[in-house]
Amino acid sequence: MAPAPSSTSSAITLTINGEKYPLSVDHRTTLLDALRERLDLTGTKKGCDQGQCGACTVLVDGRRAVACLQLAVAAEGREITTIEGVADGERLHPVQQAFLDLDGFQCGYCTPGQICSAVAMIEEHAAGWPSAVTDDVRPEAGPPPLTAEEIRERMSGNLCRCGAYVSIVQAVAQAAAVDEEAAA
Amino acid sequence: MTTATRLTPSVGTAHSRVEGVDKVTGAARYAGEIPFAELAHGWLALSTVARGRIRSVEADGVLGMPGVLAVLYHGNAPRVDTDHVGLLGVKPEPTTALFQHDRVPHMGWPVALVVAETSEQAREAAEALVVTYEQEPHDVAFSGGRPDAYSVDSHMPGATEKGDLESELAASAVVVDAEYTTPEEHHNPMEPHAATAHWDGGRLEVVDSNQGSTWVAQELAALFSLEPSAVRVRSEHIGGGFGSKGVRAHQVAAVMAATALQRPVRVVLTRRQMFSLAGYRSPTAQRVRLGADADGRLRALEHRSLSVTSTVHEFVEPSSGPARVMYDADAHHTANEVVRLDVPTPTWMRAPGEAPGSFALESALDELAEKCGLDPIELRTRNEPEAGPVSGLPFSSRNLLACFQEGARRFGWADRDPRPGLRRDGRWLLGTGTAAASFGAGAAPSTAALTAEADGTFTVRITASDIGTGARTALTLIAADALEVAPDRVRVRIGDSDFGFAMIAGGSMGTRSWGWAIMAAAQELRERLALGGGIPSEGITVRSDTSAAVGALAQKERHSFGAQFAEVAVDVTTGEVRVRRMLGMFAAGRIVNPLTARSQFTGGMIWGISMALHEEAVRDRTSGGHVGADLAGYHVAAHADVPHIEADWVDDPDPDDPVGIKGIGEIGIVGAAAAIANAVWHATGVRHRNLPIRPDRVLLAAAAGTGARDA
Numbered sequence: 001m002a003p004a005p006s007s008t009s010s011a012i013t014l015t016i017n018g019e020k021y022p023l024s025v026d027h028r029t030t031l032l033d034a035l036r037e038r039l040d041l042t043g044t045k046k047g048c049d050q051g052q053c054g055a056c057t058v059l060v061d062g063r064r065a066v067a068c069l070q071l072a073v074a075a076e077g078r079e080i081t082t083i084e085g086v087a088d089g090e091r092l093h094p095v096q097q098a099f100l101d102l103d104g105f106q107c108g109y110c111t112p113g114q115i116c117s118a119v120a121m122i123e124e125h126a127a128g129w130p131s132a133v134t135d136d137v138r139p140e141a142g143p144p145p146l147t148a149e150e151i152r153e154r155m156s157g158n159l160c161r162c163g164a165y166v167s168i169v170q171a172v173a174q175a176a177a178v179d180e181e182a183a184a
Numbered sequence: 185m186t187t188a189t190r191l192t193p194s195v196g197t198a199h200s201r202v203e204g205v206d207k208v209t210g211a212a213r214y215a216g217e218i219p220f221a222e223l224a225h226g227w228l229a230l231s232t233v234a235r236g237r238i239r240s241v242e243a244d245g246v247l248g249m250p251g252v253l254a255v256l257y258h259g260n261a262p263r264v265d266t267d268h269v270g271l272l273g274v275k276p277e278p279t280t281a282l283f284q285h286d287r288v289p290h291m292g293w294p295v296a297l298v299v300a301e302t303s304e305q306a307r308e309a310a311e312a313l314v315v316t317y318e319q320e321p322h323d324v325a326f327s328g329g330r331p332d333a334y335s336v337d338s339h340m341p342g343a344t345e346k347g348d349l350e351s352e353l354a355a356s357a358v359v360v361d362a363e364y365t366t367p368e369e370h371h372n373p374m375e376p377h378a379a380t381a382h383w384d385g386g387r388l389e390v391v392d393s394n395q396g397s398t399w400v401a402q403e404l405a406a407l408f409s410l411e412p413s414a415v416r417v418r419s420e421h422i423g424g425g426f427g428s429k430g431v432r433a434h435q436v437a438a439v440m441a442a443t444a445l446q447r448p449v450r451v452v453l454t455r456r457q458m459f460s461l462a463g464y465r466s467p468t469a470q471r472v473r474l475g476a477d478a479d480g481r482l483r484a485l486e487h488r489s490l491s492v493t494s495t496v497h498e499f500v501e502p503s504s505g506p507a508r509v510m511y512d513a514d515a516h517h518t519a520n521e522v523v524r525l526d527v528p529t530p531t532w533m534r535a536p537g538e539a540p541g542s543f544a545l546e547s548a549l550d551e552l553a554e555k556c557g558l559d560p561i562e563l564r565t566r567n568e569p570e571a572g573p574v575s576g577l578p579f580s581s582r583n584l585l586a587c588f589q590e591g592a593r594r595f596g597w598a599d600r601d602p603r604p605g606l607r608r609d610g611r612w613l614l615g616t617g618t619a620a621a622s623f624g625a626g627a628a629p630s631t632a633a634l635t636a637e638a639d640g641t642f643t644v645r646i647t648a649s650d651i652g653t654g655a656r657t658a659l660t661l662i663a664a665d666a667l668e669v670a671p672d673r674v675r676v677r678i679g680d681s682d683f684g685f686a687m688i689a690g691g692s693m694g695t696r697s698w699g700w701a702i703m704a705a706a707q708e709l710r711e712r713l714a715l716g717g718g719i720p721s722e723g724i725t726v727r728s729d730t731s732a733a734v735g736a737l738a739q740k741e742r743h744s745f746g747a748q749f750a751e752v753a754v755d756v757t758t759g760e761v762r763v764r765r766m767l768g769m770f771a772a773g774r775i776v777n778p779l780t781a782r783s784q785f786t787g788g789m790i791w792g793i794s795m796a797l798h799e800e801a802v803r804d805r806t807s808g809g810h811v812g813a814d815l816a817g818y819h820v821a822a823h824a825d826v827p828h829i830e831a832d833w834v835d836d837p838d839p840d841d842p843v844g845i846k847g848i849g850e851i852g853i854v855g856a857a858a859a860i861a862n863a864v865w866h867a868t869g870v871r872h873r874n875l876p877i878r879p880d881r882v883l884l885a886a887a888a889g890t891g892a893r894d895a
Contacts, residue, residue, distance in 0.1 A: 043210020
């Protein structure tokens, strides 16, 4: 139910997957609950609601963020991308296609978060961001080889209880290779 | 059928999941995601004491808060009938007898449900609700050697005994006598338990996340004294279960509130609430005594296991079960005992009994191999039984040694130097270990409906449950082969109790039980279609029921088997243990879909890594509750914890199953923790008999020096 604007709620406009969504929200409403309970964008999952599992990972201005630790009112003016906005129409994003082909999921509940995380992670890596397992972290060193170890480290904020990690890592590597080919 | 040439069989070939596109695009809707008009939100309030009585629930204090619609508690909740036995042959889990009395038997017991217009309002009011208690002293201290432990029968006898244990031990050239412990472990499926209940024209409808919609519907009908046909439960997509998603407090709460308010009500457990309300694997304290001749042949085997249950329900973690299958001895004694404490009731969790039991038994076998100076695989080869060690029944098939042989070849086991503590890679000590695995292979009665549609396609309707196993896809392939059509002409609809009774997703029996029902229906449908005469617009539907066929299965020892291999690296100066690689070889019946089956096996093996190194729910004896009941305080294996893992299988079709299936959901975890612990010994020379193998345990063992080689 939409609360009327008051001292405990506000009228805001969220920009999600390129579309504007005007809504009135309780100030306590997280971005995650706004997506799921108010805008019927249920692809973003609630696994723990306290920033520990990564199931609610979305992109905020192109960077990974857990939607459960962000208030909806604070997301106004940001470009938010959810799993519903990752594909190009009917054509799956290379990360989605690789997850499908290589069975990078089982129950599927962590999957939207894994995929959003992987999409941004591949870009972070290509932009030269180091990780905790990167040997040479000097900016001039450029992106390290995207080894399985690098992928595991960079994806560790996204838990998968079914244990689909082996094929997720393969899927991310395959999708990153597709990206590299496209860029070449 | 309509095809002139026989199609290539679908079973045995890799197929991506039929619902896969929905899951990678976010289109798949799970239980808490189906929209309802006029939906209200319920939030459970849980007890803050571990034992006592509720003195007052001060509902008036929150009823005036914004949006609050109702507060349900023992003073005003409708009565439920808990005097029945459910589909799985046990009485209802005690927390489903929601708000029936003022007793509090453990910390986190549900004491009230606050219902409000929004989840934020419900949550605030539930947190503001004042509940006062008459507190009583509690006891949550689990340990081996409790004097109040007693033996419990479950789906297996509590105790088995043959031969004179003490005299065989005395006559043995080599004896292992060791105690092992495993901690309290929690399922933690990624999707929290969620249910929405509403009344629709005199029928109770529940949209739920469960492992068996028939099961949940029957339990809810019995609890609320409704005709079974007056309850419909749907559960299309389930974000993991692992044994925890049966009938629990949230469904009962949602039904009570939807009945009281006459509008749809959704109740979702929080991650923290799941630690109290979703069940868990009991901690275990196990003692294994092995006596053998110098050549390693077992003369004596004793495996005793103690687990915990609540004061209000009996549940036993039957960890001595694997010994009844794996190894024989002249004197063979096993026992499963429990002690009742002021804690929540444990439940089935992936490979109940086998997971902790195999850790103890397969670690003890490794210790025996060391003492005998035998290779661990050779020791197991010498103790391969002819028949069930306890039952005396023949094995339907037992391809354990084939798993060891092929696994050893691929893993490079032949090159292994058995001596511990010799291999070094920089700061890391390296070691390898192996262990055997087994899990029961069964089937349970199920029904299916199969329709030949007028457009040439087929529809299967079955109350199956795909909790991430790939069951929906496997059943599509099975139906396609049975009908001799391509899989894209078969639509499999699952997760709706209106489709009729069927086995749950549990006991590694789901896909086998459901596949059997589909095979039976397909056979009859093909006979009907062979008569000719065309298909009417509503299609031609046949129904199957496998009760008689499953009931006629001859009594045998029916199991899947496997061999686990692990390589670990241990840094004894930081205490860190890293698994570097794992290989699992399995003999687990016919593999329906190699793509998803491999995921099942490796997923189970990752549970083994998690069990060996990470998972441990810590209970504070003073409060009786958990410390850090969340995914930060309770670590499950993350990407960085998991190396490349391989799983494969040997040919092992079950001749007594129409498809040849045995079941693969659980065996991946069995033996995995033992293989890792055995590898840690090989790396360091220290036996770790207490899980998880935490850094502090590794450090303490290193600090104790060479004098004490156990931890």
